[in-house]
C-alpha cells in the first residue's frame with residue numbers, strides 16, 4: 001500500500017479524534033514505521049495492523065469505518081491529483097474512466113501502486129454498474145469512495161452491491 005494512503009488515514013484519525021489518538025495507534029500497533037512517505041510502498045499488513053488497532057482502541061465497527069474513510073479519502077485523492085479529476089463534469093464519466101485512465105495515471109505517478117480493477121457499464125445518464133476486482137477485497141472502502149465522489153460533484157447517490165464470486169458488483173444511481 002502506498003504511503004499516501006497511510007498519510008490520508010493519519011489525517012482521517014486526527015480529524016475524527018486528535019493527534020494523540022494517532023500517536024497511540026502507532027505505539028499500540030508496534031510497527032517499525034512511524035512516518036510514511038507518500039510515493040513509497042509499504043506492506044499491506046502494516047495498514048491492516050494500524051486499522052485494526054484504531055478499531056479496537058476507539059471501539060469502531062470495521063464496515064462503517066471503511067465507508068467513512070473511503071468518503072474522506074476521495075476528497076484527499078482528488079485534491080492531490082486535481083489534474084486527473086478536473087476534466088470530468090459528472091461522476092459517471094469519471095467512473096467509466098477510473099480503470100482505463102485515472103488508475104493508469106496513478107500507477108505512473110506512484111511507481112508500483114497496486115490499484116484494483118474496475119469494469120464500468122453505463123446503464124443511462126444516472127445509473128452505472130461497476131464491478132470491483134481486487135485481491136484486497138475492500139468493498140466498503142469502494143462504497144465510501146463512491147460517496148466521496150458524489151460529494152465532490154454535489155450529487156445524491158444511492159447504491160447497493162453484491163458479491164459475485166471473487167468480485168463485487170455495485171449498482172449505483174447518481175441524481
Ligand code: HEM
Nearest residue numbers: 001002077078081106113114115116134136138142145146
Ligand atoms: C482522484 C481519483 C483517484 C486517485 C488519485 C486514486 C489513487 C489511488 C491510489 C494512490 C491508490 C493506492 C494504490 C496502492 O497503495 O498501491 C488507490 C487504491 C484504490 N483505489 Fe483509487 N484513486 C482514485 C479514485 C478512486 C475511485 C473513485 C475509486 C472507487 C470508486 C477508487 C478505488 C480504489 C480502491 C478500492 C483502492 C484500494 C486498492 C484495492 O482495493 O486493491 N479509486 N487509488
